[in-house]
Amino acid sequence: MGERQSRLISERLVLEPLSEAHADAVVDLFADPAMSRLLGADLSDPDLARTMVENRLAYDGPPELGHWAVLLDHELVGLAHLRPSAELPGELPEIGWYLAARHGGRGLATEAARVLLRHGLDDLALHSVWALVHVDNAPSLRLAQRLGFLPVGEGHHYNGPHRVHVALPGPR
Secondary structure, rough: OOOOOOEEEOEEEEEEEHHHHHHHHHHHHHHOOHHHHHOOOOOOOOOHHHHHHHHHHOOOEEEEEEEEEOOOOOOEEEEEEEOOOOHHHHOEEEEEEEEEEEEEEOHHHHHHHHHHHHHHHHOOOOOOEEEEEOOHHHHHHHHHOOOOEEEEEEEOOOOEEEEEEEEOOOOO
16 A cells, blocks of 8 residues: 555446546536435535535645546536545545536446445455445445445434444455
8 A cells, every 4th residue: 555546447438536627527517416315515616616626636645545537428417536535434445436417327427336345345455445325325225235345324414314334345
């Protein structure tokens, strides 16, 4: 560990380390109110979305972790992170994913999360990767199950009820 954040490539997607060059596209991504439905803030407000992007760009944790822009054919279609959790004790590594609704149903969120999870567990040799999924986010709950995450409890995180999941090294 200690290396720089990697650019990750899957069959259809490229996950690039988030940069200022992605900022406007991320703000546009969250302009759809559906993207914020289960978040603690309405990021369809461009000022709030820009603040969220600035906070992510200011990330100062381990350099191999952080935030990624999810690109399909050079277009930003989502955002993902693998970073120390601000919600779980001990700064456990937490994964998260956001995909534009218009790209849903094609397996893109699964593909992005899978490549990021494999990167964390296989390439970086993390002992675990944790996911906090809102209890009303059925698609993300199914995605976590498909990726082999184990549900281990529930808690109040990110201003709402979330299921806590963990993925451990080994076959997935």
